[in-house]
Amino acid sequence: DATNSSPRPDGFIPVGTIQELDKKGSIFNSQLPALIIHNSKNSPDISAFNPTCPHAGCIVKWKANKEEFICPCHGSQFRADGQLMKGPAHQGLKAYLTKVEANIILVKT
Numbered sequence: 001d002a003t004n005s006s007p008r009p010d011g012f013i014p015v016g017t018i019q020e021l022d023k024k025g026s027i028f029n030s031q032l033p034a035l036i037i038h039n040s041k042n043s044p045d046i047s048a049f050n051p052t053c054p055h056a057g058c059i060v061k062w063k064a065n066k067e068e069f070i071c072p073c074h075g076s077q078f079r080a081d082g083q084l085m086k087g088p089a090h091q092g093l094k095a096y097l098t099k100v101e102a103n104i105i106l107v108k109t
């Protein structure tokens with residue numbers, strides 16, 4: 001079950017399927033928390049981040065059309081690779097390791 005977020009022996013946690021990511025454009029897992037995105041600029045094209053804004057802890061949103069993350073609280077912006085573009089945050093988003101096995105997306109926090 002892809003929605004059961006318990007870690008595997010290798011520490012990777014299933015967060016959803018490729019089909020789900022294709023359909024929704026991003027997957028938010030509030031438990032980890034993790035925000036998984038598809039993007040054309042990074043390689044591999046699936047990336048996962050801790051979506052907690054380093055400024056004051058709001059959850060950033062992925063804007064697929066602009067390929068950037070935006071924080072709804074005070075407007076910090078981050079690139080598709082998590083790097084800080086615009087404050088008030090002082091640092092970027094933490095990236096998680098990702099891998100795909102049999103259409104299941106796995107992340108390691």
Ligand code: FES
Binds near residue numbers: 053056057074089
């Ligand atoms: Fe994100 Fe302030 S909490 S910009």
